[in-house]
Amino acid sequence: MRLHRLEITAFGPFGGTQTVDFDALSAAGLFLLHGPTGAGKTSVLDAVCFALYGSVPGVRQTPGASLRSDHAPVGTPTEVVLELTVGERRLEITRRPAQQRPKKRGDGFTTEKAQTWLREYDPATRAWNGLSRSHQETGEEITQLVGMSREQFCQVVLLPQGDFARFLRADAEARGRLLGRLFDxxxxxxxxxxxxxxxxxxxxxxxxxxxxxxxxxxxxxxxxxxxxxxxxxxxxxxxxxxxxxxxxxxxxxxxxxxxxxxxxxxxxxxxxxxxxxxxxxxxxxxxxxxxxxxxxxxxxxxxxxxxAHAPERDRLQAALDRSLKADRVAPALGLRQDAEREHSAAHTARARSRAQLPPDLADAGAEHLAAREHRLRAELGGLEAARRAEHRAARCGNSGDSTEPHVHVHLQLRDGPDPETASGVP
The missing domain is CATH 1.20.5 (Single alpha-helices involved in coiled-coils or other helix-helix interfaces)
Known part of the structure; x- marks a missing residue:
C-alpha cells in the first residue's frame, strides 16, 4: 500500500483544509512527522485510519467523542480525502462522519449522516470512476485489498505517540502489558x-x-x-x-x-x-x-x-567230482536202458508175430516177408477196384428194361510176385 495525498478539512485540531503530499515526502525515502505536542501529528495518522476504515484508533473512537474540529467554521463540513495505491489499483476514499450542520431553512442545526465515496482512477481515460457510496461495500473492498482489519492495521502500522512514549519509559512488565494491549x-x-x-x-x-x-x-x-x-x-x-x-x-x-x-x-x-x-x-x-x-x-x-576241515572238504570235493562225472553220463545210461527195453519188447513182439505166420513163412527172412507184404497189399488194391466195378454193374442191372449187356468179372488170385486179373465178356 502506498499513500499519495491526504486532504483534511475540519478534522481534529485542523480548523481549515490541510493537504499532505506523501509523494513529495517519500521522494527521498523515509520521512519524519515531528512538531510540538498538540501540533496534530497523531491527527494525521488518525485521518489516514479514518479514511481507510471509517474510525480512528485509541480512545478517540469512544462513544460521545467527536472528530470535528472546534476551530472550524460552522458551515465547513468535516471531511477526509485519501488517495492511495493498493494492489496496482489507484483509489480515492472520501469520508464524512456524522456531524451537526445548520439547517437550510430556519434556525438551528440538524444531524447529517456519515457519508462515504469510493472512486478508482482509470489510466486509459485518465478519469475517476465512482465505485460505491456504501460504507459496508467500501469497508469490505479496503479490508480485502489491504489484507488487515482496522484493529490489525492500528496494531501493526500505527502506534499512537503517547503509547509509544509510555512504552519507552515503562519497565519490562509494563511493556509487556502495553504490548499486549496494543498488539493483542x-x-x-x-x-x-x-x-x-x-x-x-x-x-x-x-x-x-x-x-x-x-x-x-x-x-x-x-x-x-x-x-x-x-x-x-x-x-x-x-x-x-x-x-x-x-x-x-x-x-x-x-x-x-x-x-x-x-x-x-x-x-x-x-x-x-x-x-x-x-x-x-x-x-x-x-x-x-x-x-x-x-x-x-x-x-x-x-x-x-x-x-581243520580240509580233509572233509577234499572228501566231499572228490564225491562231488564223481557225481558231476556220473551226471554227465546219466543221459546215455538212460538211453541205453530205454534201448534195451525197446529191443526186448521188439524181440517179444517178433516172436509173437512169427508164431502167427504160416509154417512155410515161420523161418522166412525179413526181406522175404517184406516182399510178401507188398504183393498182398497190391492184391488187396485190385480187389477193391473189382468190388467197385461190381457195384456199378449191379446198379446198371437194376435200372429196368435196358438193352445193355450184362458184364461178369472173374478174379483169380495166384501166388507170385504180381497179381493177375482176368475178365471176359460172353
Whole structure:
C-alpha cells in the first residue's frame, strides 16, 4: 500500500483544509512527522485510519467523542480525502462522519449522516470512476485489498505517540502489558503456554527415557556379571543433566569389555576346536586300526577252521567230482536202458508175430516177408477196384428194361510176385 495525498478539512485540531503530499515526502525515502505536542501529528495518522476504515484508533473512537474540529467554521463540513495505491489499483476514499450542520431553512442545526465515496482512477481515460457510496461495500473492498482489519492495521502500522512514549519509559512488565494491549499478544501468550506445556511434556519424556536408560544399564550390569565394569554403577537420577551421557559412557565401556571378552572366548574356542579336530582324527585312526585288527583276527580264526576241515572238504570235493562225472553220463545210461527195453519188447513182439505166420513163412527172412507184404497189399488194391466195378454193374442191372449187356468179372488170385486179373465178356 502506498499513500499519495491526504486532504483534511475540519478534522481534529485542523480548523481549515490541510493537504499532505506523501509523494513529495517519500521522494527521498523515509520521512519524519515531528512538531510540538498538540501540533496534530497523531491527527494525521488518525485521518489516514479514518479514511481507510471509517474510525480512528485509541480512545478517540469512544462513544460521545467527536472528530470535528472546534476551530472550524460552522458551515465547513468535516471531511477526509485519501488517495492511495493498493494492489496496482489507484483509489480515492472520501469520508464524512456524522456531524451537526445548520439547517437550510430556519434556525438551528440538524444531524447529517456519515457519508462515504469510493472512486478508482482509470489510466486509459485518465478519469475517476465512482465505485460505491456504501460504507459496508467500501469497508469490505479496503479490508480485502489491504489484507488487515482496522484493529490489525492500528496494531501493526500505527502506534499512537503517547503509547509509544509510555512504552519507552515503562519497565519490562509494563511493556509487556502495553504490548499486549496494543498488539493483542494473547496468541503469543497462548503460544508461550503451549511451549511451556511442550517443555513439561518433553521433560517428562526425558525423565522417562532416563529411567529406561538406568533400568537398561542395571540389566546390562546384571548380564555382565563377570566384567569389571559390572562392579561400577551409573551415577545420577532421572531428569539430572548428564545422566544420559553417563549411561552411554558406561555402556560404551561395557561394550568394549564385552567385545574383548568375546574375542578372547572366540580365540579359546578356535583353539579348542583345533584340539577337538586333532583328537577326532586320532580317534578315527585308532578306530580304523582296531577295525582292521579285528578283521585280521577273524580271518585267522576262519583260516584255522578251514584248515581243520580240509580233509572233509577234499572228501566231499572228490564225491562231488564223481557225481558231476556220473551226471554227465546219466543221459546215455538212460538211453541205453530205454534201448534195451525197446529191443526186448521188439524181440517179444517178433516172436509173437512169427508164431502167427504160416509154417512155410515161420523161418522166412525179413526181406522175404517184406516182399510178401507188398504183393498182398497190391492184391488187396485190385480187389477193391473189382468190388467197385461190381457195384456199378449191379446198379446198371437194376435200372429196368435196358438193352445193355450184362458184364461178369472173374478174379483169380495166384501166388507170385504180381497179381493177375482176368475178365471176359460172353
Amino acid at each position: 499478544t494473547r496468541r503469543f501468550a497462548a503460544v508461550e503456554e503451549r511451549l511451556a506445556d511442550l517443555r513439561r511434556a518433553a521433560q517428562q519424556q526425558v525423565e522417562e527415557g532416563d529411567e529406561r536408560l538406568l533400568a537398561l544399564a542395571h540389566r546390562m550390569g546384571q548380564a555382565a556379571g563377570g566384567l569389571a565394569v559390572a562392579r561400577t554403577s551409573v551415577d545420577g537420577r532421572p531428569g539430572d543433566p548428564g545422566v544420559a551421557d553417563a549411561v552411554l559412557t558406561w555402556a560404551a565401556v561395557a561394550r568394549t569389555e564385552a567385545r574383548e571378552t568375546v574375542d578372547i572366548a572366540r580365540v579359546r574356542l578356535d583353539a579348542a576346536e583345533t584340539r577337538r579336530g586333532t583328537a577326532r582324527a586320532a580317534l578315527d585312526a585308532e578306530n580304523d586300526l582296531a577295525a582292521r585288527q579285528a578283521r585280521h583276527a577273524d580271518a585267522l580264526r576262519r583260516h584255522e577252521r578251514l584248515t
